[in-house]
Amino acid sequence: MSLINSLQEKATNARKDLLKVVHHAGAGHIGGPLSAIDLLTVLYFKEMNIDPNKPNDPERDRFVLSKGHSAIGLYAVLAERGYFPNEELFTFDSLDSRLQGHPDMKALPGIEMSTGSLGQGISAAVGMALGAKLQNQNFRTYCMIGDGESQEGQVWEAAFIAPKYQLDNLVIILDYNKLQQYGWAGTETERSAPNNLLEEKWLAFGWHVIRIDGHSYTDILQAFEEAKSTKQKPTVIIADTVKGKGISFMEGNYLWHSKVPSDEELAKALNELNAVGGL
Amino acid sequence: MKISELKKVSMRDTFSTALLEISQADAKVYVLDGDLATSTKIDTIATQLPEKFLQMGIAEQNMLSVAAGLATTGLQPWVATFAAFMSKRALDQIQVQIAQTNLDVKMIGAYSGLLTGLTGKSHQALEDIAIFRTLAHMTVLAPADSVETAAMIKWANQYNGPVYIRLARDNYPVIFDDQYQFELGKGVLLREGTDLTIISTGTQTSRALEAAEILAEQNISASVLHLPSIKPIDEKAIIHAAAHTRAIVTAEEHSIYGGLGSAVAEILAANKPTAIEFVGVKDRNSESADNDDLLNKYELLPTNIAEAAKRVLARKC
Numbered sequence: 001m002s003l004i005n006s007l008q009e010k011a012t013n014a015r016k017d018l019l020k021v022v023h024h025a026g027a028g029h030i031g032g033p034l035s036a037i038d039l040l041t042v043l044y045f046k047e048m049n050i051d052p053n054k055p056n057d058p059e060r061d062r063f064v065l066s067k068g069h070s071a072i073g074l075y076a077v078l079a080e081r082g083y084f085p086n087e088e089l090f091t092f093d094s095l096d097s098r099l100q101g102h103p104d105m106k107a108l109p110g111i112e113m114s115t116g117s118l119g120q121g122i123s124a125a126v127g128m129a130l131g132a133k134l135q136n137q138n139f140r141t142y143c144m145i146g147d148g149e150s151q152e153g154q155v156w157e158a159a160f161i162a163p164k165y166q167l168d169n170l171v172i173i174l175d176y177n178k179l180q181q182y183g184w185a186g187t188e189t190e191r192s193a194p195n196n197l198l199e200e201k202w203l204a205f206g207w208h209v210i211r212i213d214g215h216s217y218t219d220i221l222q223a224f225e226e227a228k229s230t231k232q233k234p235t236v237i238i239a240d241t242v243k244g245k246g247i248s249f250m251e252g253n254y255l256w257h258s259k260v261p262s263d264e265e266l267a268k269a270l271n272e273l274n275a276v277g278g279l
Numbered sequence: 280m281k282i283s284e285l286k287k288v289s290m291r292d293t294f295s296t297a298l299l300e301i302s303q304a305d306a307k308v309y310v311l312d313g314d315l316a317t318s319t320k321i322d323t324i325a326t327q328l329p330e331k332f333l334q335m336g337i338a339e340q341n342m343l344s345v346a347a348g349l350a351t352t353g354l355q356p357w358v359a360t361f362a363a364f365m366s367k368r369a370l371d372q373i374q375v376q377i378a379q380t381n382l383d384v385k386m387i388g389a390y391s392g393l394l395t396g397l398t399g400k401s402h403q404a405l406e407d408i409a410i411f412r413t414l415a416h417m418t419v420l421a422p423a424d425s426v427e428t429a430a431m432i433k434w435a436n437q438y439n440g441p442v443y444i445r446l447a448r449d450n451y452p453v454i455f456d457d458q459y460q461f462e463l464g465k466g467v468l469l470r471e472g473t474d475l476t477i478i479s480t481g482t483q484t485s486r487a488l489e490a491a492e493i494l495a496e497q498n499i500s501a502s503v504l505h506l507p508s509i510k511p512i513d514e515k516a517i518i519h520a521a522a523h524t525r526a527i528v529t530a531e532e533h534s535i536y537g538g539l540g541s542a543v544a545e546i547l548a549a550n551k552p553t554a555i556e557f558v559g560v561k562d563r564n565s566e567s568a569d570n571d572d573l574l575n576k577y578e579l580l581p582t583n584i585a586e587a588a589k590r591v592l593a594r595k596c
Contacts, residue, residue, distance in 0.1 A: 058353070105351075105380055112351065117375045123341045124376055127348020127356075130333070134309065135352065154372075157341030164336075 003046065004217045011041040012276050014076035015246050017089055019273075021072055023266045025093045027101075031256040033073025035177035035214070035241035036144060040077045042220045043142055043173075052082040055109035061139050062112045062128045066121025067146035067175065068102040069258075074111075075099050083110040119152030121145070122172060126162050129170035129234070140228075144173045147196060148180030156205070162234045163206035170234040171227045172207075174198065175214065177243035179254040189253040202236045214239025247272055282489045285452035291389060293425035294446055295320035297432035298357060302331045305436060309349065311335050311358045313342050318448075319359040319389040343369040346384045347376035355383050355436070361395070362388030362404030362445060370410060377441045378414040384441050391421070391445040392482055392532035393560065393577055399567030404445075405560050408480075409537025411443045412510050418463070419510040421445040421481030424453050427507055430461040438463070445481055447532075449570065452485045466513035472500035475526035475588055475595070478517065480506045480539045483530040483558070483579065490530070490584035501588060509539055517546050521553040526595040528556045528587045532579055535559035554594040556587040 001009070014037050022028035044050065048061040065074050072092060079086045084098070091097035098108040102116030112128070115121040125143035132139050145155060162170055176198065183191030202209045208230045212219035220239070227235035243257070244250030247269045261269060302308045302324055314337045316322035325332040335342040339360055346356040358365070365373075365388045377384045390396070391404045411419045420435075420442065422428040428446065435442045454469065469484070470491050479487035484505045491501040504520050506513060521527055527547065529540035540557040547553045560577050574580045 062351075064348075113348065114375055114380050117371050119340070120344045120372055120376055123344030123372075124348035124351070126341070127345035127350075128352055129348075130345065131349045131352030131354050134349075134354065137352070154338075154340045154344070157336075157338035158344075160338065161336060161341060161345070164334075 007041050007045055007217050009277055010045055010080050011037050012273055014041060014073070014080050016270055016273050017076040017079065017086070018072045019261060019266060019269050021076070021089045021092050023261050024090050026260055027093055028072045028260070029069050029258045030261070031179065031243040031250060031254070032067060032070040032146065032175070032177065033076070034245045034247065034250065035243045036070050036073050036175045037077065038215050038217065038245070039144065039173055039175065039220060039239055040073060042217060042224070044077050044081045046221065047224045048142065049139070052110070055083065058137070059139055062125070062141040064113045064115065064121040064125040064128070064141070064143040065103055066115055066125070066143050067118065067149050068115030068121065071099070071101065071103050074103065078110050084108070118149040119154030122155055122158040125170060125172070126158050126167065129162070129167040130165055132169055133165065133167065140169045140171065142171045142173065144175055147174060147176045147178060147193065147198065150174070150198060151193070159202065159205040159207065166232045167234045168231050171224070172234065172236040174236060174238045175241050176238055177241045179243040179252070179257065181257045183254055189255060191254050199238055202238070206233060208233050208235040209238060210235060211238045212240070214241035215245055246276070281492060282452050282454070282485055285454065287450035288425040288453050289450045290422070290425055290428050290447050291320040293428045294387065294432060295323040297429040299323050299327060301432065301436040302328050305355070307353060307355045308436065309333055309354055309356050311342055311346055311356055313337060313339050313360040313364070315360055315389070319387065321359050339364045339369040340372050343372040344376050347380065347382050350382035350384050355385065357385045357387065359387035359389055361402055362391035362407045363402055366404060366407035366410045374414055378417050381416060381440055383439050385435050386441070386443045388443060388445045390448045392447055393565055393573050393579065394447065394449055394532070394570045396448055397567045400565045403565055405534040405565065406537070407445060408509055408531070408533050408539060409541070412537065412542065417510060418442040419445070420508055422507055423481060423484035423505055424451050424455055426453055426455040426457065426459050427461060430459055431507070434461045434463070447482045451482060454485060454488065461507060464508050464511035464513055466516035467505045467507065468502065468516070469505050470501065470503040472502040472524065474500045474524060475528060475591055476502040476504055476520035476524045477528045477530055477584060477588065478504045478506060478520065478539070478543050479530040480509055482532045486579065486581045487530045487584055489581035490588065493581055493585040494588055499588060499592065506539065509542060512542055512546070514546050517543055518550050521547050521551045526554050526591045528558060528584060528591055530558040530584050533559050535561055554591050554596065556591040558584050558587050
């Protein structure tokens with residue numbers, strides 16, 4: 001199987017898992033995890049130097065999910081990667097579960113930073129990359145933020161400081177799905193933010209900016225390579241994504257930000273994913 | 280010797296010297312500045328040990344979150360900024376990424392309390408004890424003088440976990456000798472009396488000692504129990520003081536809501552209900568003015584503590 005087919009299969013499995021888990025838990029986010037899942041899959045199955053059996057290895061690459069409400073997407077990929085048994089996914093959000101509603105580094109090995117309050121994860125990722133530089137460690141730090149999250153001022157505080165320390169070991173991935181929980185007045189299903197100008201902003205803050213299709217594995221793989229060869233400055237990968245990607249009736253509809261699928265909707269969604277492949 | 284005759288030493292200069300020492304001795308220590316280094320005095324690190332000084336710019340939220348990230352890589356970041364900004368502007372970051380994660384981040388709340396050098400209410404921190412005390416497992420400390428400040432900095436360097444240390448801008452009488460050792464969760468009985476106990480913390484401790492001198496001239500015998508560790512707090516010493524003198528005055532350069540006085544009252548209400556008077560800033564906004572004028576108007580002077588002592592004695596059972 002080619003690398004891209006293999007990545008696609010992992011991502012499809014993760015999409016199925018996260019839909020089943022949110023349906024089972026009766027709570028959780030769907031739209032954002034689905035837009036992020038292809039990027040997360042490439043990170044955990046190709047890009048990052050990690051070993052699920054050594055989650056505390058000091059040499060490991062770090063990933064911070066700054067858009068912490070996409071936790072179930074990350075959990076689905078971590079389970080697929082072997083960090084914990086797949087069945088544990090169904091404890092999501094329940095009492096004593098290691099899979100908290102938002103990522104908890106004290107609960108689950110493999111979670112590098114507790115997140116959930118938006119704008120904070122990116123700064124912690126800056127701290128990790130800076131820590132690596134100060135101690136001459138070679139690990140790289142990756143962090144995913146959202147475009148809705150980018151309305152938080154702290155994102156821009158972090159964007160300001162990272163180039164000052166020339167953190168070329170830091171890669172921010174912007175899951176640019178253009179929708180958020182409610183958003184601005186628009187159509188019945190699409191309520192996107194006006195005038196984001198995100199590419200221009202990151203350039204102005206002194207970052208190396210790469211714009212890609214966040215669902216194209218070729219694009220994603222190339223972008224990570226380009227980030228690695230970029231020196232003296234941090235990289236942001238602005239990934240154009242589709243909220244609810246992979247499920248026809250969820251795609252581009254803000255209402256699926258945190259809606260729980262009915263039995264019928266779940267069956268329909270899984271059918272669509274079965275047609276793509278995976279387990 | 281009377282308290283007013285003791286030598287006064289700068290708390291922030293002492294902090295700066297102690298921080299430089301641990302930065303030199305301990306590879307994991309780094310110092311983060313939110314562009315207040317010349318006020319907090321961590322500019323000493325910038326000039327003498329520049330490789331350990333990290334300028335984070337005027338962005339407190341980012342600074343505290345960066346500190347959390349640094350701590351995950353095995354470093355011990357020391358963040359110093361004004362207590363007002365630390366406790367309020369960056370509170371959510373501290374809660375989610377430092378307190379809930381129990382990371383080894385040291386937070387220095389400089390310019391705490393009312394006496395912040397003519398800067399006024401936007402820069403005064405009268406709520407920081409209350410705020411930090413509500414964070415689960417947070418350690419909250421407030422030294423009374425320069426000796427205790429240095430002892431606390433050295434202790435915090437050895438301790439693995441988040442610590443908030445409340446410092447003050449100005450010079451305070453040196454009440455401890457060089458042998459003083461800070462002990463987490465332990466109070467220090469600085470003066471023994473029989474009629475009442477003044478329980479104080481931080482900068483208000485030397486004023487509490489002065490109040491005890493005033494009371495002694497009026498034949499009122501006051502104990503002074505200094506609590507440098509507000510969380511964890513010395514429950515035993517508080518209950519013992521209530522049992523021994525049956526009247527308590529709390530004194531802090533902080534709001535009367537949620538700080539030391541509240542902590543003491545919580546313990547006594549549950550264990551040994553006792554008459555208490557609270558000396559602190561009452562339910563009002565403050566302002567910029569000279570130190571003496573502020574202490575007088577906001578009722579934090581030794582004479583205010585002495586008056587509270589007489590009120591509590593009138594209610595003593």
